Amino acid sequence: MYHCHVHFHLVGIRQDVFAVIEEMSPLPCFTHEFTKSERAGDASTGGADVILAELQDMDVEKTLGALRSSKKGEAELIVLADKAQIPLLAGALPEIKDVWTLPMSEEELRFRFLRWQQALKTSRDFW
Numbered sequence: 001m002y003h004c005h006v007h008f009h010l011v012g013i014r015q016d017v018f019a020v021i022e023e024m025s026p027l028p029c030f031t032h033e034f035t036k037s038e039r040a041g042d043a044s045t046g047g048a049d050v051i052l053a054e055l056q057d058m059d060v061e062k063t064l065g066a067l068r069s070s071k072k073g074e075a076e077l078i079v080l081a082d083k084a085q086i087p088l089l090a091g092a093l094p095e096i097k098d099v100w101t102l103p104m105s106e107e108e109l110r111f112r113f114l115r116w117q118q119a120l121k122t123s124r125d126f127w
Contacts, residue, residue, distance in 0.1 A: 004124055007033045009048035011040050011067065012058055017080070020109050021052070027121050041066035048072070054080040056102060060088040068095055078116070080104070 006026070010018055018036065026032045035044040040063045045051060051071055055063060060081070067077060076097040081089065083101055100112050 002029055002124065003031070004029060004120075005031045005033065006120070007035070007047060007049045009044045009051050010034065010036045011045070011051060011053040011063070012038060012056075013052060013054045013080070016106075017054065017109060020106055021113055024110065024113055024117075027117050029124070030117070030121070039063070039066075041070045045070040046072055048075055050076045050078065052078045052080065054102070055085055056080070056082050060085055061091075064089070064092045068092065 008021070010021070013021075013036065018034075022032075022034055035048070037044060039058075040053065045067065048071065051067060053063065053067055064079075071077060077095060078098045078100065079089065079096055080100045080102050082103075086099065086101070089096065089099065098112075098116065100109075104112070
């Protein structure tokens with residue numbers, strides 16, 4: 001058996017979204033740690049395994065630039081963006097693991113986070 005500790009750093013994530021993600025149980029063999037910040041590029045970003053960034057009400061290019069330069073190389077970047085912001089992601093798409101389109105219901109958020117967890121577990125199982 002293995003154990004995998006995952007450090008999530010949430011950037012600009014609303015409290016209601018954070019509460020849903022934080023309350024979801026880690027899958028077997030996993031533990032979760034959460035840090036939060038209002039903007040990209042702080043010290044916690046560099047230590048994260050997964051960065052979830054909500055881009056609504058943010059300068060998309062500036063935020064993505066700060067995230068890309070401050071994250072460690074193997075960290076996964078998941079962005080939550082309004083459908084109108086999707087074209088602004090074009091230059092960063094190779095570095096983005098997934099895009100979750102807003103607005104999103106609580107059920108869809110749970111579904112997407114669970115699917116992400118399952119994909120990570122499958123990856124670790126094969127490793």
